[in-house]
Amino acid sequence: MATEPLTAERILEATEEVLRRYGPAKATVVDVARVLGVSHGSVYRHFRTKAALREAVTSRWLSRTETVLAGIMEGEAEPGPEKLRGWLLALFDTKRHKAGDDPELFATFSVLIDESSDVVDAHLTELAHQLTRIVEEGVREGEFVAADPASAAGAVFAATARFHDPAYAPEWRKPTIDAEFTAVCDLLLRGLRA
Amino acid sequence: MATEPLTAERILEATEEVLRRYGPAKATVVDVARVLGVSHGSVYRHFRTKAALREAVTSRWLSRTETVLAGIMEGEAEPGPEKLRGWLLALFDTKRHKAGDDPELFATFSVLIDESSDVVDAHLTELAHQLTRIVEEGVREGEFVAADPASAAGAVFAATARFHDPAYAPEWRKPTIDAEFTAVCDLLLRGLRA
Numbered sequence: 001m002a003t004e005p006l007t008a009e010r011i012l013e014a015t016e017e018v019l020r021r022y023g024p025a026k027a028t029v030v031d032v033a034r035v036l037g038v039s040h041g042s043v044y045r046h047f048r049t050k051a052a053l054r055e056a057v058t059s060r061w062l063s064r065t066e067t068v069l070a071g072i073m074e075g076e077a078e079p080g081p082e083k084l085r086g087w088l089l090a091l092f093d094t095k096r097h098k099a100g101d102d103p104e105l106f107a108t109f110s111v112l113i114d115e116s117s118d119v120v121d122a123h124l125t126e127l128a129h130q131l132t133r134i135v136e137e138g139v140r141e142g143e144f145v146a147a148d149p150a151s152a153a154g155a156v157f158a159a160t161a162r163f164h165d166p167a168y169a170p171e172w173r174k175p176t177i178d179a180e181f182t183a184v185c186d187l188l189l190r191g192l193r194a
Numbered sequence: 195m196a197t198e199p200l201t202a203e204r205i206l207e208a209t210e211e212v213l214r215r216y217g218p219a220k221a222t223v224v225d226v227a228r229v230l231g232v233s234h235g236s237v238y239r240h241f242r243t244k245a246a247l248r249e250a251v252t253s254r255w256l257s258r259t260e261t262v263l264a265g266i267m268e269g270e271a272e273p274g275p276e277k278l279r280g281w282l283l284a285l286f287d288t289k290r291h292k293a294g295d296d297p298e299l300f301a302t303f304s305v306l307i308d309e310s311s312d313v314v315d316a317h318l319t320e321l322a323h324q325l326t327r328i329v330e331e332g333v334r335e336g337e338f339v340a341a342d343p344a345s346a347a348g349a350v351f352a353a354t355a356r357f358h359d360p361a362y363a364p365e366w367r368k369p370t371i372d373a374e375f376t377a378v379c380d381l382l383l384r385g386l387r388a
Binding site for chain 1: 345346348349350352353354355356361373374377378380381382383384385386
């Protein structure tokens with residue numbers, strides 16, 4: 001282990017592991033250093049404070065969703081309505097898998113998110129940007145009508161909060177949730193279509 | 195005071211006042227009886243348990259919103275799209291006035307609501323019923339298209355959660371919230387229109 005160079009990425013992986021194991025209240029920088037077999041000073045050379053480390057790990061966690069969604073946004077083959085639906089479904093799926101597959105880590109990140117409003121704002125800005133690009137593209141192709149694509153994208157994001165806002169995570173296990181998602185998507189796509 | 199008959203309605207008014215004054219953790223049936231100048235036995239003759247009294251006062255609080263909205267639903271002059279928008283705006287306005295004008299009472303009812311899921315379910319069922327009636331009427335008048343009005347109404351309700359779910363109450367003070375509400379409403383009405 002000591003032969004691998006100590007990168008920021010390795011520290012963030014170890015931090016996520018330590019957070020999963022001890023929870024956000026108990027996890028310390030010393031725990032992270034111990035997992036990596038280095039001194040805590042070495043960790044602090046990459047992240048100057050415990051808060052900076054926690055912000056970076058939260059940002060990394062949220063950026064995984066952004067990367068998946070960016071792949072859909074950049075796809076060229078699909079027509080606008082399918083792309084928009086695919087993007088919304090991928091957002092919902094990523095969030096509910098995070099919530100369902102690893103509830104401890106999800107609870108941990110819910111705590112971290114509450115303490116890192118800048119990181120969350122950056123995440124929401126990136127998602128709004130991607131959604132606006134999809135709406136703009138659909139308008140250019142004559143598939144969507146939207147006088148103000150950014151405002152229409154904001155309305156779509158707000159109208160689907162039930163399917164991405166972590167506050168609704170307990171509802172995501174309901175057997176009717178997929179039908180609800182489809183009904184909301186159908187209505188929004190009908191509202192956007194040219 | 196002793197000359198007025200002790201009605202369920204008077205007990206509920208006094209209970210709301212006691213809850214506002216002491217909060218949900220400290221308010222007792224004895225406090226309610228004291229405010230009314232009666233014995234706690236007289237209160238228990240109307241509401242057999244403290245839980246039953248708390249449920250009844252929560253139900254009464256929620257039913258005030260239902261009454262306002264039913265008035266809009268039953269209005270005959272308006273076309274469907276305006277009626278739907280008016281109903282959604284009245285729902286948003288009632289909730290945010292409750293949250294903004296009397297934050298202590300709103301916080302109190304948020305606690306009571308968490309302990310009375312049956313009362314909340316009945317409230318949500320009533321709202322869904324009203325919204326379905328408005329959609330059905332619009333379909334009948336040829337203003338709306340909806341293969342399944344109940345499902346479309348459910349989608350409208352879910353898509354506007356940001357403007358009625360108490361979990362979002364902190365957002366209702368944002369200066370952009372009215373523009374967001376209008377953008378979501380415009381999109382949904384465009385999605386429903388024939």
